[in-house]
Amino acid sequence: MLPSNDPRRESWVDIPEGSDFPIQNLPFGILSKKGGEKKVGVAIGEYALDLSALYDFGFLDLKTFSHHHFENTHMNDLLNLGHEKIRQLRERVSYLLSTESDDLKSQTKRELFLVKIDELDMHMPVKVGDYTDFYSSEDHARNVGTMFRDPDNALLPNWKHIPVGYHGRSSSIVMSGEAIHRPAGQQKPQDAEVPVYGPSKLLDFELEMAFVTYPGKPMGDRISTTEAKDYIFGMCIFNDWSARDMQTWEYVPLGPFLSKNFASSISPWLVTLDALEPFKVKGPQQDPKVLPYLEYTGDHHYDIKLDVIIKPDGGEETIVSQSNYKHMYWNMVQQLAHHTVNGCNMNGGDMLASGTISGPDPSSYGSMLELSWRGTKPLKLKDSSERKFIQDGDTVIMRGYCEKDGVRIGFGEVSTKVLPSK
Amino acid sequence: MLPSNDPRRESWVDIPEGSDFPIQNLPFGILSKKGGEKKVGVAIGEYALDLSALYDFGFLDLKTFSHHHFENTHMNDLLNLGHEKIRQLRERVSYLLSTESDDLKSQTKRELFLVKIDELDMHMPVKVGDYTDFYSSEDHARNVGTMFRDPDNALLPNWKHIPVGYHGRSSSIVMSGEAIHRPAGQQKPQDAEVPVYGPSKLLDFELEMAFVTYPGKPMGDRISTTEAKDYIFGMCIFNDWSARDMQTWEYVPLGPFLSKNFASSISPWLVTLDALEPFKVKGPQQDPKVLPYLEYTGDHHYDIKLDVIIKPDGGEETIVSQSNYKHMYWNMVQQLAHHTVNGCNMNGGDMLASGTISGPDPSSYGSMLELSWRGTKPLKLKDSSERKFIQDGDTVIMRGYCEKDGVRIGFGEVSTKVLPSK
Numbered sequence: 001m002l003p004s005n006d007p008r009r010e011s012w013v014d015i016p017e018g019s020d021f022p023i024q025n026l027p028f029g030i031l032s033k034k035g036g037e038k039k040v041g042v043a044i045g046e047y048a049l050d051l052s053a054l055y056d057f058g059f060l061d062l063k064t065f066s067h068h069h070f071e072n073t074h075m076n077d078l079l080n081l082g083h084e085k086i087r088q089l090r091e092r093v094s095y096l097l098s099t100e101s102d103d104l105k106s107q108t109k110r111e112l113f114l115v116k117i118d119e120l121d122m123h124m125p126v127k128v129g130d131y132t133d134f135y136s137s138e139d140h141a142r143n144v145g146t147m148f149r150d151p152d153n154a155l156l157p158n159w160k161h162i163p164v165g166y167h168g169r170s171s172s173i174v175m176s177g178e179a180i181h182r183p184a185g186q187q188k189p190q191d192a193e194v195p196v197y198g199p200s201k202l203l204d205f206e207l208e209m210a211f212v213t214y215p216g217k218p219m220g221d222r223i224s225t226t227e228a229k230d231y232i233f234g235m236c237i238f239n240d241w242s243a244r245d246m247q248t249w250e251y252v253p254l255g256p257f258l259s260k261n262f263a264s265s266i267s268p269w270l271v272t273l274d275a276l277e278p279f280k281v282k283g284p285q286q287d288p289k290v291l292p293y294l295e296y297t298g299d300h301h302y303d304i305k306l307d308v309i310i311k312p313d314g315g316e317e318t319i320v321s322q323s324n325y326k327h328m329y330w331n332m333v334q335q336l337a338h339h340t341v342n343g344c345n346m347n348g349g350d351m352l353a354s355g356t357i358s359g360p361d362p363s364s365y366g367s368m369l370e371l372s373w374r375g376t377k378p379l380k381l382k383d384s385s386e387r388k389f390i391q392d393g394d395t396v397i398m399r400g401y402c403e404k405d406g407v408r409i410g411f412g413e414v415s416t417k418v419l420p421s422k
Numbered sequence: 423m424l425p426s427n428d429p430r431r432e433s434w435v436d437i438p439e440g441s442d443f444p445i446q447n448l449p450f451g452i453l454s455k456k457g458g459e460k461k462v463g464v465a466i467g468e469y470a471l472d473l474s475a476l477y478d479f480g481f482l483d484l485k486t487f488s489h490h491h492f493e494n495t496h497m498n499d500l501l502n503l504g505h506e507k508i509r510q511l512r513e514r515v516s517y518l519l520s521t522e523s524d525d526l527k528s529q530t531k532r533e534l535f536l537v538k539i540d541e542l543d544m545h546m547p548v549k550v551g552d553y554t555d556f557y558s559s560e561d562h563a564r565n566v567g568t569m570f571r572d573p574d575n576a577l578l579p580n581w582k583h584i585p586v587g588y589h590g591r592s593s594s595i596v597m598s599g600e601a602i603h604r605p606a607g608q609q610k611p612q613d614a615e616v617p618v619y620g621p622s623k624l625l626d627f628e629l630e631m632a633f634v635t636y637p638g639k640p641m642g643d644r645i646s647t648t649e650a651k652d653y654i655f656g657m658c659i660f661n662d663w664s665a666r667d668m669q670t671w672e673y674v675p676l677g678p679f680l681s682k683n684f685a686s687s688i689s690p691w692l693v694t695l696d697a698l699e700p701f702k703v704k705g706p707q708q709d710p711k712v713l714p715y716l717e718y719t720g721d722h723h724y725d726i727k728l729d730v731i732i733k734p735d736g737g738e739e740t741i742v743s744q745s746n747y748k749h750m751y752w753n754m755v756q757q758l759a760h761h762t763v764n765g766c767n768m769n770g771g772d773m774l775a776s777g778t779i780s781g782p783d784p785s786s787y788g789s790m791l792e793l794s795w796r797g798t799k800p801l802k803l804k805d806s807s808e809r810k811f812i813q814d815g816d817t818v819i820m821r822g823y824c825e826k827d828g829v830r831i832g833f834g835e836v837s838t839k840v841l842p843s844k
Contacts, residue, residue, distance in 0.1 A: 130593050135676060156674055161617050162608060166676040167589035167683065171552050171767050172641055181642035183764035186584060186713065195583050197713045197763075219594055219685065220603035220844045246764070252578055254557060254588035255677025258764040261589065263641065291608065291619045341619075342605035342668070342680040343844065345593050422642045422765065 004094035005275055007405045011097045012105050013114065015045040020401055020410020023097055026090055027234065027269035027411075030075060030123040033115060038123055040070045040078060042093050043269050043412075047114040049093065054113055059096060059103065060089065074127040075270075079348035082214050083230045087274055122177070122268035125236075126212055126349035128170035132339060133208075133240060133260075133353045135164040136330035138284070140358040143370045148248075160288055163330035163338045165355075168240075169261035173351065176267050176414040180241065182392060182421040183262035187245035199421035200243035200259075202375070203390045207308050207366035207398055209325050210238035210353040211332055212270055216346030223340040225296040228333035231346065234270035237306070237398045237414045238353045241265065244369055244389070264353075267398070267414040275409055279303045279402040281326050290334075293341050300331040304411075306357060306400045308366070310381060313393030318381040320371060323357050323364040325400070392420045426516035427697055429827045433519045434527050435536065437467040442823055442832020445519055448512055449656065449691035449833075452497060452545040455537060460545055462492045462500060464515050465691050465834075469536040471515065476535055481518060481525065482511065496549040497692075501770040504636050505652045509696055544599070544690035547658070548634055548771035550592035554761060555630075555662060555682075555775045557586045558752035560706070562780035565792045570670075582710055585752035585760045587777075590662075591683035595773065598689050598836040602663065604814060604843040605684035609667040621843035622665035622681075624797070625812045629730050629788035629820055631747050632660035632775040633754055634692055638768030645762040647718040650755035653768065656692035659728070659820045659836045660775045663687065666791055666811070686775075689820070689836040697831055701725045701824040703748050712756075715763050722753040726833075728779060728822045730788070732803060735815030740803040742793060745779050745786040747822070814842045 002009040004024065011023040021027065021043040031041040031048050041048035052070035054060055060070075064085055069078045079086065096104050104113055135141060138155070141164075145154030158164065174180065182203055188195040212233045216223055223231055240260065247259035283301040304325035309317045330338075335352060356366040365371045368389050372378055375388035390396060395417040401410035424431040426446070433445040443449065443465040453463040453470050463470035474492035476482055482492075486507055491500045501508065518526050526535055557563060560577070563586075567576030580586065596602065604625055610617040634655045638645055645653055662682065669681030705723040726747035731739045752760075757774060778788040787793045790811050794800055797810035812818060817839040823832035 130591055158610075158617075158671055158674070162672055164672070164676055164679075166679055167591055169552055169589055169766060171769050171772070174641070181765050185764045186580075188580075194710065195580075195713065197715060219596070220841075222844075243764070249580055250584055250586070251675065251677075252580070253673065253677070254586055255673075255675070257586075257588055258760070258766065261766045262764040288616065291617065293619060338680070342607045342665070342684040343603050344591060344680065344683045347593050350593070419642075422644075 001095065001100060004091050005278055007407045009094070010099045011044060012099050013044050013047060013097060018408065019045050020408065020412055021045055022407060023094060024407050025271060025275050025409045026093055027271040027275070028075060028125065029269045030125050031120045032123065033120060037071055038073045040072065040075055043117065044097055046117055048117050048120060049097065050113050050115060060092065074349065075125050076127055076349040079126065079233055080215055086233065090272060090274060122175060124173070124175055125268065125270050126351070128173055128351045129347040129349055131168045131170040131173060131351045132165050133168045133355060134330065134335050135355040136328050136335065137355055137358050137366070138329040139327060139360055140356040140366060140370065143358060143365065147374050161290065163335045165335065165339065166255045168264070170351070172261055173264045173266060176265060176416065178265070179417040179419050180263040180265070181419050183243050183246065183258065184421045185243065185246040185258045186249055188249040195249060200246055202244035203418065204242045204244050204368045205308065205390065205396045206240035206242055206356040207306055207321060207323055208238040208240050208353045208356060209235050209304065210266065210351050211235045213346045213348060213350045213352065215348040216340060219345040220343040222343065223336055225294065225333040225337045228336040229273060231336060232273050232332060234272040235276070236270055237267040237400050237411050239265040239396060239398055239414050239416060240353060265414050265416040267412050269412050271409060271411055276302050276402065278404055279409065283331055284329055293337055294334050296333050300333045301326050301328060302402065304400050304402050306398065309397040310387060311395040311397060312381060312383060312385060315383045317397065320379055321363065321365060323359050323366050325357055327357060327359040328354060390418055392418055394418050423517065423522060426513050427700055429829045431516070432521045433466060434521050435466045435469060435519060440830065441467050442830065442834050443467055444829060445516060446829050447693060447697050447831045448515055449693040449697070450497060450547065451691045452547050453542045454545065455542060459493055460495045462494065462497055465539065466519055468539055470539050470542060471519065472535050472537060482514065496771065497547050498549055498771040501548065501655055502637055508655065512694060512696060544597060546595070546597055547690065547692050548773070550595055550773045551769040551771055553590045553592040553595060553773045554587050555590045555777060556752065556757050557777040558750050558757065559777055559780050559788070560751040561749060561782055562778040562788060562792065565780060565787065569796050583712065585757045587757065587761065588677045590686070592773070594683055595686045595688060598687060598838065600687070601839040601841050602685040602687070603841050605665050605668065605680065606843045607665065607668040607680045608671055610671040617671060622668055624666035625840065626664045626666050626790045627730065627812065627818045628662035628664055628778040629728055629743060629745055630660040630662050630775045630778060631657055631726065631822070632688065632773050633657045635768045635770060635772045635774070637770040638762060641767040642765040644765065645758055647716065647755040647759045650758040651695060653758060654695050654754060656694040657698070658692055659689040659822050659833050661687040661818060661820055661836050661838060662775060687836050687838040689834050691834050693831060693833055698724050698824065700826055701831065705753055706751055715759055716756050718755050722755045723748050723750060724824065726822050726824050728820065731819040732809060733817040733819060734803060734805060734807060737805045739819065742801055743785065743787055745781050745788050747779055749779055749781040750776060812840055814840055816840050
């Protein structure tokens with residue numbers, strides 16, 4: 001039997017050329033048929049495999065799983081089973097969908113278990129208990145430091161010692177496709193004596209990726225960089241919406257708050273670390289040397305190509321950034337080891353985002369703040385309109401995929417339209 | 423019939439002199455008899471009234487409630503019914519426990535419905551979705567600003583315009599009685615070139631109070647200061663544990679993270695805003711004038727006396743701070759209006775803490791950082807030992823109550839022992 005991410009494994013499900021979801025991927029999501037119950041599904045080509053039906057008909061291990069693991073509003077109960085059981089589940093699904101198995105191939109069974117993704121509603125895959133946002137791209141931190149502080153000392157003294165992070169709002173993380181409203185709040189124009197109130201004028205996206213955790217250890221215990229991979233389930237694309245004018249005025253000394261917590265958007269399918277295994281790449285040399293609890297062995301960066309697109313209301317798409325997750329300075333195992341080194345506990349379904357992913361080239365910057373260099377270099381879209389920041393009616397789309405040896409592991413997209421402030 | 427917080431209302435349950443829980447209080451909590459299911463209870467004197475049993479025997483409105491509202495691991499389902507229904511529930515419980523009603527007075531019924539609190543385990547009352555910590559005491563902000571920044575400009579420019587707040591960690595909020603471990607993490611001694619790793623040397627409490635929300639409005643909508651009280655269920659005492667040495671090194675630019683998220687502790691009983699109504703007092707004159715969305719009418723500060731106690735391992739209690747919740751600059755309706763002015767959504771069971779509650783007098787400072795003025799003025803305990811910060815083996819206890827017209831509405835206590843770092 002071929003392993004689940006062997007490039008030679010093929011599925012009896014027809015996979016269109018360039019699909020994000022070949023049999024080597026098998027990402028997990030929460031879906032519903034129109035008006036139906038929410039269930040756990042796995043994407044394959046243009047279809048989703050209904051794991052709830054698969055369980056009910058006895059195709060999944062009845063000793064390990066129960067009905068509520070697969071028919072549920074969220075995936076948390078399933079994730080609470082931990083890495084080993086979920087890895088086995090994915091191997092089993094991979095086998096059932098492969099040409100090595102005839103179990104599901106009959107017309108009746110296909111119709112029972114496979115549903116066209118475009119006929120489904122996708123929902124939040126997990127109920128996010130706690131959401132943390134890191135700040136782990138050196139180019140991003142350097143760009144922001146150059147713009148707002150001191151070009152000669154762009155990185156703050158702690159940046160290369162600490163994977164800097166902060167807590168964000170989980171209630172306002174929404175699914176791709178859900179429109180958001182421009183936030184309103186306090187801003188203080190540079191020449192003003194006192195702050196003013198109104199809709200943000202500097203609405204921005206942040207291109208990020210997030211990972212979702214398995215349950216961690218009890219409070220007081222730590223997860224080491226070596227252990228960390230067994231506590232990470234999978235990843236999605238994450239748009240950390242930001243209101244720059246509100247951020248500047250509010251963030252000293254306790255960090256961003258209303259400038260961030262009005263909305264974040266995610267792509268619907270969680271791609272497992274197991275599927276991403278072949279796309280590991282070496283990270284940057286970390287200098288100065290990090291403290292021992294942040295040292296790691298092996299490669300824990302991933303080569304994930306990321307595009308950001310702006311689509312004006314009724315207009316066509318313009319790619320405004322092409323970045324890559326491999327540009328991160330701090331990787332996921334360092335982030336998780338740092339987050340728990342003080343004994344902080346993780347639950348299944350917690351979400352930890354990377355921070356804006358900017359590369360060294362200006363075309364790879366992960367926010368309008370950097371792309372338009374604080375509004376001084378407007379971007380030209382295909383319809384000849386210009387953007388310094390995001391306008392009402394714009395849809396921001398982020399797409400991501402890995403590609404190697406003829407296998408493409410994609411994340412789908414997160415697409416969010418901005419509506420005017422209420 | 424007397425209203426539920428009328429000082430003249432009396433209970434047929436014997437209430438000891440000085441009890442925190444007279445019939446005018448009736449706070450809600452989650453309890454279990456040893457080894458039993460978790461249920462919603464209401465405190466009365468030395469007893470808890472088992473609402474789950476009360477419901478099962480038909481004493482509560484069967485049209486409004488279901489069994490899961492009262493037998494449940496948390497109170498969130500109950501809170502999701504909203505303010506009006508919970509107010510009616512509390513009125514009903516008040517009537518049943520009052521001398522005006524004979525419904526529960528028989529010996530058999532007392533034994534069925536009332537359980538001695540000291541025979542119970544108390545649990546987290548809500549599953550906290552999102553936890554926010556404000557920074558709303560002027561004296562605290564001024565003390566911190568004086569110590570760490572500039573005595574002549576102790577308050578940052580935004581402080582009197584914004585109820586400054588930030589997101590915290592909900593997974594590590596624990597119940598009174600649960601011991602916590604001293605956190606370890608990075609610190610950078612002033613004379614050191616690079617940071618070191620180890621247990622925090624400057625472990626501190628922060629005396630705070632927190633409020634718990636009913637479900638708010640959909641994303642994109644705001645809750646006004648006028649509407650806010652209908653979205654607030656009740657309050658508890660909140661100890662926002664802090665590691666000062668880790669905080670100093672990590673908090674610029676995105677705010678406190680590992681220095682806070684290792685643990686926060688709360689008192690078990692949620693005292694309703696309805697019970698606190700008689701203890702409203704006028705807040706400070708706010709100058710400069712706040713933006714219109716932060717203006718409010720009526721009184722929304724509360725006169726709640728607060729004590730902080732240190733009890734060394736095996737030793738006796740020393741009161742180290744006597745503060746009052748009335749010292750807040752920003753009140754709860756302003757905090758909630760600010761938090762939602764950008765369209766951020768609230769869920770039932772979210773927790774919003776006040777920030778350290780310091781009064782103007784040094785004896786009313788709400789943290790060791792301020793009480794010992796950064797370690798320069800050690801406190802003397804009754805056993806003659808000194809404290810600059812909290813030592814392993816110390817138990818920190820916070821108690822709070824209101825008193826007026828012979829009625830005492832108490833919060834009980836939050837008591838937490840500090841164990842060595844693991």
